[in-house]
Amino acid sequence: xxxxxxxxxxxxxxxxxxxxxxxxxxxxxxxxxxxxxxxxxxxxxxxxxxxxxxxxxxxxxxxxxxxxxxxxxxxxxxxxxxxxxxxxxxxxxxxxxxxxxxxxxxxxxxxxxxxxxxxxxxxxxxxxxxxxxxxxxxxxxxxxxxxxxxxxxxxxxxxxxxxxxxxxxxxxxxxxxxxxxxxxxxxxxxxxxxxxxxxxxxxxxxxxxxxxxxxxxxxxxxxxxxxxxxxxxxxxxxxxxxxxxxxxxxxxxxxxxxxxxxxxxxxxxxxxxxxxxxxxxxxxxxxxxxxxxxxxxxxxxxxxxxxxxxxxxxxxxxxxxxxxxxxxxxxxxxxxxxxxxxxxxxxxxxxxxxxxxxxxxxxxxxxxxxxxxxxxxxxxxxxxxxxxxxxxxxxxxxxxxxxx
Ligand code: HEM
Numbered sequence: 001x002x003x004x005x006x007x008x009x010x011x012x013x014x015x016x017x018x019x020x021x022x023x024x025x026x027x028x029x030x031x032x033x034x035x036x037x038x039x040x041x042x043x044x045x046x047x048x049x050x051x052x053x054x055x056x057x058x059x060x061x062x063x064x065x066x067x068x069x070x071x072x073x074x075x076x077x078x079x080x081x082x083x084x085x086x087x088x089x090x091x092x093x094x095x096x097x098x099x100x101x102x103x104x105x106x107x108x109x110x111x112x113x114x115x116x117x118x119x120x121x122x123x124x125x126x127x128x129x130x131x132x133x134x135x136x137x138x139x140x141x142x143x144x145x146x147x148x149x150x151x152x153x154x155x156x157x158x159x160x161x162x163x164x165x166x167x168x169x170x171x172x173x174x175x176x177x178x179x180x181x182x183x184x185x186x187x188x189x190x191x192x193x194x195x196x197x198x199x200x201x202x203x204x205x206x207x208x209x210x211x212x213x214x215x216x217x218x219x220x221x222x223x224x225x226x227x228x229x230x231x232x233x234x235x236x237x238x239x240x241x242x243x244x245x246x247x248x249x250x251x252x253x254x255x256x257x258x259x260x261x262x263x264x265x266x267x268x269x270x271x272x273x274x275x276x277x278x279x280x281x282x283x284x285x286x287x288x289x290x291x292x293x294x295x296x297x298x299x300x301x302x303x304x305x306x307x308x309x310x311x312x313x314x315x316x317x318x319x320x321x322x323x324x325x326x327x328x329x330x331x332x333x334x335x336x337x338x339x340x341x342x343x344x345x346x347x348x349x350x351x352x353x354x355x356x357x358x359x360x361x362x363x364x365x366x367x368x369x370x371x372x373x374x375x376x377x378x379x380x381x382x383x384x385x386x387x388x389x390x391x392x393x394x395x396x397x398x399x400x401x402x403x404x
Pocket of ligand 1: 215217219220252254256273275313314347348361364365368378
């Protein structure tokens with residue numbers, strides 16, 4: 001609780017800290033009393049039927065870390081290597097997420113503030129094919145079809161054998177967890193990429209407020225809720241009994257052209273999304289969480305154009321639904337082949353979780369690839385699909401039902 005700590009700080013700041021600067025103690029106390037408590041020791045439970053980091057609230061920062069298994073002889077050796085990696089990651093993640101140093105922790109003091117750290121482990125197709133586990137692979141775990149909108153840089157942001165999704169409210173915590181988790185399995189896996197993303201900093205606004213993406217749109221309004229998780233997110237083990245409690249993740253890196261987006265007048269920006277920029281309300285009226293009315297007509301024209309992103313992305317059947325849990329990225333601009341440096345290198349690390357990629361995600365993605373007004377300003381440059389392992393109960397190892 002923040003109570004005693006808050007009072008201590010109020011006392012310190014009020015009596016000693018600012019008094020000497022001539023700041024009235026009364027004003028300081030009034031201000032300090034609505035000061036937010038710190039969140040560094042907040043913990044998200046690691047153990048459970050499901051891994052954390054999917055339906056748990058998204059913390060402010062993420063590192064998606066893509067790694068490949070280092071080929072080491074035959075399938076049996078590879079499977080043993082995978083088993084070893086999962087053992088180390090389970091032990092380290094259980095400790096780090098609880099605010100305890102990992103077993104071989106180079107900087108144990110950096111482990112003390114978990115700040116809602118979650119570590120979520122996923123397997124790509126390569127973790128099954130190279131390891132003699134092909135008959136245990138979830139049916140939908142294969143690359144997405146090629147879409148005409150894709151300009152994928154497979155080497156930089158493509159499919160890997162394994163994935164770590166590391167989320168926390170503090171980037172120092174993430175840097176440390178990333179370092180520990182990758183260093184402790186060096187030799188068995190090789191790092192391919194790290195994709196860094198962020199949402200609002202914790203505390204800048206209430207967490208019930210929908211975040212904005214870097215095009216300025218309110219992004220995340222229509223999403224799954226807790227009542228949908230069992231039917232639409234978590235696998236029930238019907239096809240692969242070992243996978244009960246797992247899910248799938250589609251990770252798309254989608255670049256935004258902010259220069260051309262910014263040239264657009266605000267009305268056209270809204271027509272391309274189908275929602276108001278100011279508050280995210282559908283163009284058919286009401287407020288953010290009111291249902292869009294795709295039949296509504298204004299001055300003889302549809303209020304929400306059929307070509308708009310929400311009209312195209314809207315489910316055509318109840319199965320076409322998934323959990324969106326993306327992050328923004330804003331990386332240093334890189335010079336192109338001609339040496340010109342763009343003004344920004346921003347976009348979305350679009351992450352979708354669903355029980356079945358083929359049935360739930362793929363039809364929506366195919367429709368958006370065919371047509372979506374937003375496609376003029378957005379370009380998918382990375383794409384990967386992972387099987388997110390079922391959770392580990394205390395004393396269990398992640399993937400225990402798969403590898404031995
Ligand atoms: C809705 C932005 C890519 C699926 C929305 C909304 C915005 C948005 C502003 C409206 C608010 C909301 O309901 O969250 C973007 C941007 C993208 C992008 C900027 C790329 C940079 C995608 C992709 C998919 C997708 C790749 C799936 C393949 C959806 C769905 C909705 C939605 C299902 C809710 C539609 C409904 O109202 O039923 N997106 N999106 N989006 N988006 Fe995207």
